[in-house]
Amino acid sequence: xxxxxxxxxxxxxxxxxxxxxxxxxxxxxxxxxxxxxxxxxxxxxxxxxxxxxxxxxxxxxxxxxxxxxxxxxxxxxxxxxxxxxxxxxxxxxxxxxxxxxxxxxxxxxxxxxxxxxxxxxxxxxxxxxxxxxxxxxxxxxxxxxxxxxxxxxxxxxxxxxxxxxxx
Numbered sequence: 001x002x003x004x005x006x007x008x009x010x011x012x013x014x015x016x017x018x019x020x021x022x023x024x025x026x027x028x029x030x031x032x033x034x035x036x037x038x039x040x041x042x043x044x045x046x047x048x049x050x051x052x053x054x055x056x057x058x059x060x061x062x063x064x065x066x067x068x069x070x071x072x073x074x075x076x077x078x079x080x081x082x083x084x085x086x087x088x089x090x091x092x093x094x095x096x097x098x099x100x101x102x103x104x105x106x107x108x109x110x111x112x113x114x115x116x117x118x119x120x121x122x123x124x125x126x127x128x129x130x131x132x133x134x135x136x137x138x139x140x141x142x143x144x145x146x147x148x149x150x151x152x153x154x155x156x157x158x159x160x161x162x163x164x165x166x167x
Contacts, residue, residue: 098163
């Protein structure tokens with residue numbers, strides 16, 4: 001019933017509804033044209049500002065920033081290469097140390113003898129032993145590869161290599 005009332009109303013006043021809708025469309029079109037003109041003027045003013053002296057300064061600053069950015073990028077790449085080279089060198093440097101003092105002989109005290117292990121990141125390097133006695137002192141060096149030696153290691157030398165390997 002309500003639907004029928006609405007249809008009857010629209011049918012009876014269709015001319016007035018069409019006239020009102022047309023007036024609304026014309027008002028909206030006028031608003032759109034007004035806004036288009038305003039945006040056009042704003043764009044033109046912006047372009048003139050950029051084309052003038054201010055625009056030239058802006059372009060100069062942008063060029064300077066682009067050059068600075070390019071130089072910084074080149075420098076970063078160089079530093080990354082240098083860092084990679086240093087890292088490779090560091091892995092070969094002696095960086096792990098094990099040190100054990102001991103008495104090599106019963107008649108000598110004070111732990112004057114020692115075993116010193118110097119290893120790189122791959123546990124390659126050397127273990128140096130000094131055996132101190134009342135009469136003389138002897139020094140031995142044994143190559144270490146991967147934490148192991150081709151030569152038999154004393155208990156103290158093994159302990160020094162183990163200390164260095166744990167670091």
